[in-house]
Every structure is written in structure tokens, then in C-alpha cells.
Amino acid sequence: MNPLHDLFIKAISKRSLFLLAVCICFELSIFAQGNMIITGQVIDVNKEPIIGATVQDENNKNGVITDMDGKFSIKVSSRNATLNVSYIGMKSQNVKTNGRKQLTIVLEEESVAIDEVVVTALGIKRESKALGYAVTEVKSDNLTAGRENNLMSALSGKVPGVDISTTGGGVGESTRVTIRGNSQLSGSNAPLYVIDGVPMDNTQLGSANENGGIDYGDGISSLSPDNIESISVLKGASAAALYGSRASNGVILITTKSGQKKQGLGIEFSSNISMVKLLSGFDDYQRVYGQGRNGMPPLNEMDAKGTTMSAWGGRLDANLPVLTFDGSYRPYGNVENNILSFFRTGFATTNSVALSSGTETSTFRVSVSDMRNNDIVPSSKMNRTSFTVRGSTQLGKKMGIEARVDYTIENVNNRPGLSDDPSNIGNSIIGLAPNLDQRWLGDSFKDEHGRYIDWNGNNIYRTNPYWVINEMRNKTKRNRIIAFINYHYDILPYLRFQFKVGTDSYNFQATEFSSKYTPTAPGGEMTITQRNVREDNYEAMLRFNKSFLKDRLDITAFIAGNIRRNESDKLINKGENEVVDGLVSITNYSNPYSPQHALIKKQVNSIYGALNIGWDDYAYIDFTLRNDVSSTLSKANRSYIYPSASGSFIFSKFLNIENSILSFGKVRASWAKVGGDTDPYQLNLSYGLSNVIFQGTSLGVINASKVPYRDLKPTSTYSYEFGTDLRFFKGRLSLDLGYYFQTTKNQILGLPVSVSTGYSKAMINAGEIQNKGIEMALSFVPVQTKNFEWESTINLAKNKNNVKSLHKEVKDYQLAAARWGNAFIYASEGQPYGVIVGPGFKRDPDGNVIFKNGLPTYDSDIKVLGNGTYDFTLGVQQSFHYKGLSLSVLFDMKWGADLYSMSARQSHANGTSKETLRGRAEWYESEEQRKANNVSEANWTATGGFVGEGVMNIGTNDNPVYVPNTVAINPQTYWTNVTSNTAEPFIYDASFIKLREMNISYQFPIKWFSKTPIRSLSLSLYGRNLFTFYKNVKNIDPESNYSNGNGQGLEYGSLPSRRSFGFGLNLKF
Incomplete structure (x- = not known):
């Protein structure tokens, strides 16, 4: 480990203890005494008491917090004191006492329509009206409404221009997130994830291709949604340019919860329990003919085993006994639910508790969250526990420190195999003939000696699913720390220096075990993969913020420098042929493989800055400039600069036309150029040792499959964006409409070369991809009365993608391959990204299939058969509120993609x-x-x-x-x-309409608990992925893909998708 990294972690822990001590001291402090006592009550517009509101004398800063009845008693400095009354989510008030000793103070909900503050690049909070680019923010309540355990999946349908998909890899699966389409050919199309200003490594640690594989999740899948305060999505290059080369695909900013100033001591407890059932099923399977071939049931033992996955037999007849694979005679009748009965009802529980405190100068929050998830696949489960400590304190008038540590432990057992993997239970059971019950496979998957029993004619790649869940186990463990410490010093009232150190560090271990007699590993097999990954960021920033010309001119600027260091250490140990039966140890194999070790290091040094100018609260213009120097590029090309410019104009204020109809009107525009580097060690040959021993020494080999290219240049992404933000009827109708145009040039990719060279690919700069589209966020309140409100939100996006060019000698670039049917996913010149290609039917000029001797004829050349990428997304959310009762419903719709279903x-x-x-x-x-x-x-x-x-x-x-x-x-x-x-x-056609989420909650009146320490109590019923109203793909979920890579649109052996519904409780003290 890095000594500096260890020192930082120790410093974080000491700082956290210090912050806790400071906060406790402030809670116990006795403020200055006054000369007069004022009593009163703080209530809302519905005359409900507000618990925990802060009442403070502006003169002597003496302050108190309202009790369970919203009442307070405070000593003030004079008869004409001014009290500042505040509460989170309410408009603060300054109330003059004017000699009164008894006060009733009414607080109204804070309006967020025009002066809404959002988190932007580098964690800087800005008013949304000043931004010249699109930023969408999703709050915590909206994220957790459906109790989706995967944080990114919870965003589906809630952000225009963001497409989210999963692999169906079960608990802890990874998510594929793209913002405004695909723009990279060989690199990742994923956005950059930043947590409280700390960039996060989101590498997918396992994936499937045409031959199989297991999805071992990614970084973001291990985060607990209960710790999240909000998520901001920076879509365009202008919004993300300050984050450098990794932000060319957009940025997702995650802000975690913290203590609030003047909050006092608070405890929050939440508990949720969910039941997980099947959403999709095999409803399009025939139940007329049974096991066999050519209209005949199996007549002997060979047929009984060789046709378990063939339903070309005779007509089903329950009165006809036939021989089955295990030697038993059973009725040749239809077995109801013969496949889906394999899956169990899953359960997931999440319990969280948080302690928070705040004073005028310090905040503190510590939380623990524990999630247990038992999947629908027997023996598959996940446990995740997160510990978070966050605090801040003001050290005098000029200095302050903020720190946070998040430690997560994640354990997952028996993730399902995907695609053509022998451990994919889907491929085995979904082809079962209708007269066979999968339960019979569980009764006879091994004999009394522990040997595998053949059930399908020795097809070793279709393993008995009960052997898979009992004898082909996998287990992963991940320990992760994400932490930062941020120090600031106010040199002048308008000039601040800050220094921030952040780290994302995790170790990951995956163990795959196949016991002896496994068909694909007769002697037994075990593989242990260990990864240690760390990223450290060191940032220094000087910020300027000052108003001129009687506050009409606002200027904000900063200049900053950052050092980013990445290190990944990977070690793989593998053994074959067990020595002692049943002993699960990597040392228990007679044929151990030489360990495979890979150490990757990378460093990027950056300097960047921004200038924001605002005039009279209606005109804003921003400029940014960043220079990255990457260790992965040659000396001549490693330094690259990218600028951005954006502006917004609030014409409603400038023209003085804001009225009861048009509340707010803004237009915006932006332009940006973003650069991108490549992975380490692409410029030169690398070397290693082979398994071949000569004279006692391993022979050296060239440890690379790609021809290096020493003159690799950074990619370039150019982005233009235009939009408008209109709000009507005092914010009851809001429309945000945007158009973007983005081009990514000079792609870094590997082109296929002849195998005679000893390489598979050659690295070059080539390729141009274009994305353009529109995004709309529409929100309106059709009905609003004293006790009832109906709010409707529509998020719509349409993206048009085109591969403008590749290379003069290559017009098609393979992104993925299918295991069967000779189909591929290509990026082809003149076509949208990710077309599905392969040989198709030969057709006449009118498009009719040409037959010969009763069979169709086929083209010898491949052609475009479909496209695996959605180009239109629509999310519709309806929310209803009646007093304390709330109902929220989310419909998620996607169009434009196709799916090659090998199932x-x-x-x-x-x-x-x-x-x-x-x-x-x-x-x-x-x-x-x-x-x-x-x-x-x-x-x-x-x-x-x-x-x-x-x-x-x-x-x-x-x-x-x-x-x-x-x-x-x-x-x-x-x-x-x-x-x-x-x-x-x-x-x-993979288009669909789903009821993605539903939540019914009740917030109990706080007056019911006036005699108790309870400050808030709510109960909720929720559901996730409840129904699919429309789809064209039969038997499986249209969102099924076995890979989260760039080649989308391939499905094989997909397990049924899951729906969940449950009950939740939230309690605050």
C-alpha cells in the first residue's frame, strides 16, 4: 500500500473523531444570556407545529430549537429584538418582537422554481438560472421511492437523455449508463461518477461475451441509496469539461447526506422489506407436443436422455407412460409450471440508522446501512453493509474543514452465469420439454458417490441447474473506502483558498469453484481473482467571488490544479484436478497454473479554471479551460487543452414581462471541446513469462495482443447545445427543452490484423461518431388545492446516432459477436451505432422470401438486420398528495432498439x-x-x-x-x-412500456406524537418493475442483454426479470 494513502486514511479517522467531539461540545454549550424571555410557537400554513425549527436572536446570536409542539422559549437582548426563524425546506423569516412576549410564527414552504440551486462540476453549487447547459437533479426521496437496491437503476425514466440497462446478472449486477448516446468505439461509453467531489472507479469487474461469463458488478452497484442526498447529471461537454478526459461521456455527481447547521441532535431510522417475484415468464411455450423427435416420444434410454431439450415428440397424453432421463417411467402429459418452479420467492431487507447534529458552525452525521438480498435463483444472495461518517467545522472566522469516510463491505454468493456459459441455468431449463419437470433434475443430479448424472445426452455445456447451484459455486467480496478531507481558508471575504484530498480504494476477490465431476471440469477447478484498485486526487483551488457596480455585476472565477494517480494490481491463481475430494483450497490441485499478475499505473496532471460573469440577474456567461497531461500518451501528444463556453439569458426579466402567466423565461447555449486519452501501455511492447519451461526457466514472451502505436493522439469531442427554460402560472407549468449536437473524432481503437503477425489488433487513431437529439422535461400541476395536489412530470429524449467514418480500409468495426446464427454487432459507416448484422433471407424485388424445395434460401453476404440501441426514451411520473397521503407512479418507455434473442x-x-x-x-x-x-x-x-x-x-x-x-x-x-x-x-423490436415504480406513503400528523420524542413517522408501500404493458419480445424481458459492453442487442439464456414490492418505515427523533 502507498504510505501516503495509509496516512491519509488515519488522518481521516482522527479528523472524524475530532469533529464528533466539536459537535458534542457545541450541543452542550450555553449561549449568551438575554434580558427578556419570549415564548411562542412555530407552525406551517396548515397550522401544524414545526418541530426542530431554529429561533435565533440576531443581536446576541442566542438560539433555541422548537420542541415537539413547535413551541419555544428564548432570552432576547431587548424588547425590540429581531428573531430569525428558519427550518429546512421553509422560507426563513425575520420577526420583530416589538415588545411582545408571546408570538405565533407561520413558515411557508420554500419556493424552488426560479432560484433553484443545483450541484455542478467540481461540486460547486449554482443557481440553475445561471447555467448555459443542461443539468438534471434527482433528490433522495425520488431515488428511494421504489427501493431499488441498485442506485443507477433507480434513475430509469427520471432523467431525459439517460439510458440505463442491466445484464440480468442477478443481485449486485452492473448497470450500463449512457448519456446522449454512444460516442466511443473501443473505449467506455459510461459517464464519470463523482461522489462528494471524489471521482469513483466504476470498472465492470466481470462480463459476458458470446462464450459466456459472469457479471461481477461495478463500483456504483455497491453504493447504498440510503446515504444519497441527491444526484446531478451533467449531460453535455460544457457541463462536464472541468472534469477532464474522463468526462467526455458526461458526469454523474452524487452528493451524500450530511448534518445540517442549527439542526440540533437528530436520529433517523428506516426499515424496508421487499418480496421479489418473477416479472417475465415463458408464456409463449407450446403445451401440445412432448419430448422426442419426428413426432415420436423417447423409446429407449439414449433417446430419453438425448431429447430432454427437444419437444418434437408425440402429442402429449397423460395416460401414456414414457421413459425419462433418470430411468423412470412417467406420464407423457403436460407438467404445469415445469420451468418457473425452479425459481424461489426472493426477499430483500434494508435497515438504516443515522445520527446527525448541527450547530451554527459545525455539522456531523454518522450512519449505518445494512442490506440483505436473497435472489429468485436458489443459493444466490448478497449482503452489503455501509458505514459513513461525515462532518464539518468552522475553525474561526476564516478557516474550515470538512471530511467524509464511507466504508462498504459487500459479499455476493453464486451470481448466475450468462450467455453460453456452462453455469447459465437459463440455457438448461428454458429448453426443457413440457412433459418434464425441472424438480426431477434436483432429485438426480448426482449419485451416491457424488458423481454427476447425465441428463441430456452428455451435452457438457448444458449443465444440470441443480449441479450448478450446488457444485459450481462463485463468491465475491469487496471492501471499499471512499473518503475526502477538504480544507479552506478565506484570504479575503471574496477570495478563498481550498485544498482537497480524495481517495477511492477497494480490494476485490472473486472465487470460482467447480467440484470434481463437473462436465466441463471433470477433475475439478478453482480460480481466484484478486484486484486492488486505488485512485488518489490532490486538488488545490483559488476561488474569487465578488459583486461590482452596486451588485449588478457578479464575477466568480477560480484556478485549480489536480494530480490524479491510478493504480490497479490484479492477480489470478487457477488450479485443476482436485487432490483431496471436497477440499476447497487453491493448494488442493495437482495442476496449478502459473499466477497471472498485472500491475497498471497511470497519472494525469491537470490545471484548469473558470470565469463566470453575471449581469443584473438576467445575463450570464461562463468560460472554462483545462489542460491535461496524461502518462498514457507520447511526450508529443500527452498534453492537450480543451475549452468551453456557455451562456444564459433570462429574457423575461430583461423585458420585464414576468406576470401571472409567464413566470420565468430563459434561453441558453453552450459549446465545448473535450479531449480523451487511452489506457496505459498502449504505446510500446510489454513482456511477460510463458508457461513453457526451458532448462528450468520460463521463456519470455511478448505480453500483448495489440500492435502498439507510439503516436497515439487524444480523442476530441465537440459539443453544441441550445435550450430554453419556460415556467408559467407561478411555476405550476415548467418546460425545459434542449437540442444538442455532438461529434467525437480521432477515436483510439484497435483494427483487426492478420494472425500471421502474432497480434490480433493494431492501435490507431480513426473514426468519427455523431450524436444529435432533443430533450424535454415537462412538469405541471393540473390540480392544486389546500389539501390536494396532483403533479405530473414527463421526461422525453430522442437521439439520432450516425457513424460518420471509420478508416479508409475498414468500413465495419465489430463491437460484439453472437454465439449462434452468425450475427454480429457492428459500428458501420453510414449506419447508427450498434447495428445487428448477419446473413438474412434471400428475397425477390418485392421483398418476399425466396424458397427452394420448401426451405428458404439465404444471402451469402451479411446485411443489417436491426439495431441494438434505443433512440427514444420517455418517463412519465404522476404524483398525488392528499394531506399526509401520497401516491407516486412512474411509467418507463423505450423505443427504437432491436434484440436478437438466441433464447x-x-x-x-x-x-x-x-x-x-x-x-x-x-x-x-x-x-x-x-x-x-x-x-x-x-x-x-x-x-x-x-x-x-x-x-x-x-x-x-x-x-x-x-x-x-x-x-x-x-x-x-x-x-x-x-x-x-x-x-x-x-x-x-425491443420497445416496451413498463410500470417501473409505484409508491404509496402516509406521513402521520406530528401532533399525534406531541408527548413523545418522535419528530416524524411515515409508512410506505412500494413496488418496482411491477408490470410490462407492452412488448414484442416473447418469453423474456425486452431489456435483456447479457453484456454491458458497447455491443448491445444480444440475448441468450436470460433468466426471468424480477418484480419487487414491499413495506417501509421511516422514523425520526
């Missing part, structure tokens, strides 16, 4: 899809007639069967004559042929 391909190949019923009865009847007439297949013209929709050529190739296809064939033959040659029939 659908499999269900057609094995005869379980309802579509495979077409022509079956007719074909079997025709076969009976053929056999009765003793005619060979070659001499028989089928009287019925599957007749494909299309045409056949009765002319010549040079002079075709097309007529409707009339040739009937065996449906099994047809679907076997189609599934072996093309993906086209299994590419579906």
Missing part, C-alpha cells in the same frame, strides 16, 4: 415455441398416410405440413418467375434449417 432461436430449434406448432399436425397426418400407402419419402408429395410464407422461382436464375410457395415440409426440418443459417426471424 427464441433455441425454443424454435427444439420445438418448445408456439410458432413451431404450425403445420405439425398436418405433417404427422401426411406421414401416416405415406406409411399407410407404403411410399418412400422421395416419392411422396406431402399432403400437409409447414408451408413457408414467400415465393419460389419456377423460371431460371437469369429470368426468374416467382410464384407463391406451396411446398409443405416437416416443421422440425424447417426450423432446424432456419436456426442454423440466420438470426433474422429472431430479431425482435
Whole structure:
């Protein structure tokens, strides 16, 4: 470990204890005594008492906090004292006593319509009216309404221009977040995550490709939503430019909760319990024909095992006993719920407790959150515990310190395999014939000696799911610390110096274990992957903020420098062939692999600054400039500069036209250029040791698969944005509308090269991608009375993407490959990013499929079959409030993407899809007639069967004559042929409409607890992913993707998606 890093962590801990001591001392302090006692009560507009409001004498600064009835008693300095009364979320008031000894003070809710403050780059809070770019902020209550355990998934539908998806990898899965489309070919399209000013490493630690894999989550998936105060999404390059090269895809700023000044001592407890059920199911599976081939049930042991995943057998008959895979005879009838019964009801609980305190000069908050989640997949579960300490104190009039430490422990057992992984239980059970019950697999997955029992004709890649959950285990453990300490000194009232040190450090260990007799590892196998990752940031900043010309001219500026150091240490140990059966230890293998070790270091030095000018509260202009120097680029190219400019004009104020109809009107515009570097060690060859031993020494090898390019240059992203913010009827109707245009040039990517070179790719600069689109955030209050309010929010975004160019010798760049069907995900010139390509049906000039001998014909060349990226998103949220009762409903909609479902391909190949019923009865009847007439297949013209929709050529190739296809064939033959040659029939429109979230809560009247220490009590019922109202993909969730990489639109063996609903309690003292 880095000694400086260890010293920093120790300093943080000592500082936290100091802050706690300071806060306690302030709580016990006795303020200056006054000459007169004033009593009174603080209430809201509904005459409800306000507990914990601060009442302070402006003259002697003596202050008190209202009790459970909103009452107070304070000693003031004179008969005509001025009392400052404040409470979070309420407008503060200055009340003159004028000799009165008894006061009733009414506080109104604070308006946030025009002077709303949002968190922007580098954690700087600014009024939204001054911004020339789009920033969307989501508050804590909105984030936790559906009790989604994955923080980023909780944002779905709530921010225009942000697309969020997951892999279906179960508990602790990673999320894929893109802002305003995809812009990177080989690098990540993910935004930068910043927590309280500390950049966070969000590397996805495991993923799946066409051959399989396991999603081991990412950094953001381990954060507890209960600790979050708000999330700000910086979308355009202008908004994010100050964060440097990593921010070209946008920035997500996460602000955690803290103690509030003048709050006093408070305790908050929340508890939530959720039940997790299946959302999607296999509702399009046929229940007419059972296990077997060519219309016949299994007749012997070989058939009984070899056709468990083939439903091309005879018509189901519960009175017919047939031989099954385990040697038992069972009724050949339909088994209800034969697949979904494998999954259990999951449960998730989250309990959090927080202690907070605040005085005029200090704040403090400590919290503990514990989450336990048992997934629908048996033996899959996750535990996450977070400890957070945050505090601040003012050291005199000029100095102040703020610090925070967040420590998270995450343990996950048995994450499901994805794609074509042998541990993917989806691939095994979703193809089960309808007369077979998955429970029978659990009764006979191993014999009395612990050996694996074959159930499917020795198909080693379709492992018995009960063997998977019991004998192919995986476990991950992650310990993470995110911390910072920030010191500031006010040199002058308008000039502040601050120094901040932040760290994000975690260690991660993944263990994969396959016991002896596992089909793909007969001798047993174990792999342990360990990663230690750390990022340290050191930032010094000088800030200037002053008003001139009688406060009409406001100037804010800063200049700053930052040193960022990244280090990643990865070690993989693997062993095969167990020595002692059942002993789970990496030393218990006779065939250990040489450890694989990788150490990666990177440093970026930066200097940056900003100038913000405001005139008379209606005109604002901002300029930023940043220079990064990256260690990953050559000396000639490692320094790169990117500027930005933005402005906003509040025309309603300038023209003095603000009235009861138009409350506020603003236009904005911005421009920015952002640079980007690459991963370490892309410029030169790297070396390593092979497993080959010669004369007692490992032979050296070139440890690289890519040809390095020493003249790599930084990428460049150019962004333009225009928008308007209009508010009507005193804020009851708000419209934020924006247009953006973004181009990313000079991409850093690897182009395929001949294998004879010894490399797979060559690194170059090439490629240009363009994104343009519109975003709309509409909010209106149709009904508002004294006790009832209905608020509606609509978030809409439309993005148009185009791959403008790649390279003079390459017009298609592969982003991903499918395991079956010869399909790929490409970035192709002139096409949207992420098209699904592959060979398709051969068609006539009118678009009809051309058949020959009853079978379709195929193009030899690949063509575009679909696109895996959504281009239109819509979130609609409805909120209703009646006194203390609230109802919130969120609908999430996406259009424009396609999905290649290899699960659908499999269900057609094995005869379980309802579509495979077409022509079956007719074909079997025709076969009976053929056999009765003793005619060979070659001499028989089928009287019925599957007749494909299309045409056949009765002319010549040079002079075709097309007529409707009339040739009937065996449906099994047809679907076997189609599934072996093309993906086209299994590419579906992945559009959907979902009831994403619902929350019903009740806030009990505080007067009910006037005799108790309770300050607030609320109960809630909530649900997440409750219903899918519209979809085109059959049997699976349209959001299913087995990878969170750049190649989207591929699904294989997806597990059912989950819906959750539960109960929550929130209590404050």
C-alpha cells in the first residue's frame, strides 16, 4: 500500500473523531444570556407545529430549537429584538418582537422554481438560472421511492437523455449508463461518477461475451441509496469539461447526506422489506407436443436422455407412460409450471440508522446501512453493509474543514452465469420439454458417490441447474473506502483558498469453484481473482467571488490544479484436478497454473479554471479551460487543452414581462471541446513469462495482443447545445427543452490484423461518431388545492446516432459477436451505432422470401438486420398528495432498439415455441398416410405440413418467375434449417412500456406524537418493475442483454426479470 494513502486514511479517522467531539461540545454549550424571555410557537400554513425549527436572536446570536409542539422559549437582548426563524425546506423569516412576549410564527414552504440551486462540476453549487447547459437533479426521496437496491437503476425514466440497462446478472449486477448516446468505439461509453467531489472507479469487474461469463458488478452497484442526498447529471461537454478526459461521456455527481447547521441532535431510522417475484415468464411455450423427435416420444434410454431439450415428440397424453432421463417411467402429459418452479420467492431487507447534529458552525452525521438480498435463483444472495461518517467545522472566522469516510463491505454468493456459459441455468431449463419437470433434475443430479448424472445426452455445456447451484459455486467480496478531507481558508471575504484530498480504494476477490465431476471440469477447478484498485486526487483551488457596480455585476472565477494517480494490481491463481475430494483450497490441485499478475499505473496532471460573469440577474456567461497531461500518451501528444463556453439569458426579466402567466423565461447555449486519452501501455511492447519451461526457466514472451502505436493522439469531442427554460402560472407549468449536437473524432481503437503477425489488433487513431437529439422535461400541476395536489412530470429524449467514418480500409468495426446464427454487432459507416448484422433471407424485388424445395434460401453476404440501441426514451411520473397521503407512479418507455434473442432461436430449434406448432399436425397426418400407402419419402408429395410464407422461382436464375410457395415440409426440418443459417426471424423490436415504480406513503400528523420524542413517522408501500404493458419480445424481458459492453442487442439464456414490492418505515427523533 502507498504510505501516503495509509496516512491519509488515519488522518481521516482522527479528523472524524475530532469533529464528533466539536459537535458534542457545541450541543452542550450555553449561549449568551438575554434580558427578556419570549415564548411562542412555530407552525406551517396548515397550522401544524414545526418541530426542530431554529429561533435565533440576531443581536446576541442566542438560539433555541422548537420542541415537539413547535413551541419555544428564548432570552432576547431587548424588547425590540429581531428573531430569525428558519427550518429546512421553509422560507426563513425575520420577526420583530416589538415588545411582545408571546408570538405565533407561520413558515411557508420554500419556493424552488426560479432560484433553484443545483450541484455542478467540481461540486460547486449554482443557481440553475445561471447555467448555459443542461443539468438534471434527482433528490433522495425520488431515488428511494421504489427501493431499488441498485442506485443507477433507480434513475430509469427520471432523467431525459439517460439510458440505463442491466445484464440480468442477478443481485449486485452492473448497470450500463449512457448519456446522449454512444460516442466511443473501443473505449467506455459510461459517464464519470463523482461522489462528494471524489471521482469513483466504476470498472465492470466481470462480463459476458458470446462464450459466456459472469457479471461481477461495478463500483456504483455497491453504493447504498440510503446515504444519497441527491444526484446531478451533467449531460453535455460544457457541463462536464472541468472534469477532464474522463468526462467526455458526461458526469454523474452524487452528493451524500450530511448534518445540517442549527439542526440540533437528530436520529433517523428506516426499515424496508421487499418480496421479489418473477416479472417475465415463458408464456409463449407450446403445451401440445412432448419430448422426442419426428413426432415420436423417447423409446429407449439414449433417446430419453438425448431429447430432454427437444419437444418434437408425440402429442402429449397423460395416460401414456414414457421413459425419462433418470430411468423412470412417467406420464407423457403436460407438467404445469415445469420451468418457473425452479425459481424461489426472493426477499430483500434494508435497515438504516443515522445520527446527525448541527450547530451554527459545525455539522456531523454518522450512519449505518445494512442490506440483505436473497435472489429468485436458489443459493444466490448478497449482503452489503455501509458505514459513513461525515462532518464539518468552522475553525474561526476564516478557516474550515470538512471530511467524509464511507466504508462498504459487500459479499455476493453464486451470481448466475450468462450467455453460453456452462453455469447459465437459463440455457438448461428454458429448453426443457413440457412433459418434464425441472424438480426431477434436483432429485438426480448426482449419485451416491457424488458423481454427476447425465441428463441430456452428455451435452457438457448444458449443465444440470441443480449441479450448478450446488457444485459450481462463485463468491465475491469487496471492501471499499471512499473518503475526502477538504480544507479552506478565506484570504479575503471574496477570495478563498481550498485544498482537497480524495481517495477511492477497494480490494476485490472473486472465487470460482467447480467440484470434481463437473462436465466441463471433470477433475475439478478453482480460480481466484484478486484486484486492488486505488485512485488518489490532490486538488488545490483559488476561488474569487465578488459583486461590482452596486451588485449588478457578479464575477466568480477560480484556478485549480489536480494530480490524479491510478493504480490497479490484479492477480489470478487457477488450479485443476482436485487432490483431496471436497477440499476447497487453491493448494488442493495437482495442476496449478502459473499466477497471472498485472500491475497498471497511470497519472494525469491537470490545471484548469473558470470565469463566470453575471449581469443584473438576467445575463450570464461562463468560460472554462483545462489542460491535461496524461502518462498514457507520447511526450508529443500527452498534453492537450480543451475549452468551453456557455451562456444564459433570462429574457423575461430583461423585458420585464414576468406576470401571472409567464413566470420565468430563459434561453441558453453552450459549446465545448473535450479531449480523451487511452489506457496505459498502449504505446510500446510489454513482456511477460510463458508457461513453457526451458532448462528450468520460463521463456519470455511478448505480453500483448495489440500492435502498439507510439503516436497515439487524444480523442476530441465537440459539443453544441441550445435550450430554453419556460415556467408559467407561478411555476405550476415548467418546460425545459434542449437540442444538442455532438461529434467525437480521432477515436483510439484497435483494427483487426492478420494472425500471421502474432497480434490480433493494431492501435490507431480513426473514426468519427455523431450524436444529435432533443430533450424535454415537462412538469405541471393540473390540480392544486389546500389539501390536494396532483403533479405530473414527463421526461422525453430522442437521439439520432450516425457513424460518420471509420478508416479508409475498414468500413465495419465489430463491437460484439453472437454465439449462434452468425450475427454480429457492428459500428458501420453510414449506419447508427450498434447495428445487428448477419446473413438474412434471400428475397425477390418485392421483398418476399425466396424458397427452394420448401426451405428458404439465404444471402451469402451479411446485411443489417436491426439495431441494438434505443433512440427514444420517455418517463412519465404522476404524483398525488392528499394531506399526509401520497401516491407516486412512474411509467418507463423505450423505443427504437432491436434484440436478437438466441433464447427464441433455441425454443424454435427444439420445438418448445408456439410458432413451431404450425403445420405439425398436418405433417404427422401426411406421414401416416405415406406409411399407410407404403411410399418412400422421395416419392411422396406431402399432403400437409409447414408451408413457408414467400415465393419460389419456377423460371431460371437469369429470368426468374416467382410464384407463391406451396411446398409443405416437416416443421422440425424447417426450423432446424432456419436456426442454423440466420438470426433474422429472431430479431425482435425491443420497445416496451413498463410500470417501473409505484409508491404509496402516509406521513402521520406530528401532533399525534406531541408527548413523545418522535419528530416524524411515515409508512410506505412500494413496488418496482411491477408490470410490462407492452412488448414484442416473447418469453423474456425486452431489456435483456447479457453484456454491458458497447455491443448491445444480444440475448441468450436470460433468466426471468424480477418484480419487487414491499413495506417501509421511516422514523425520526
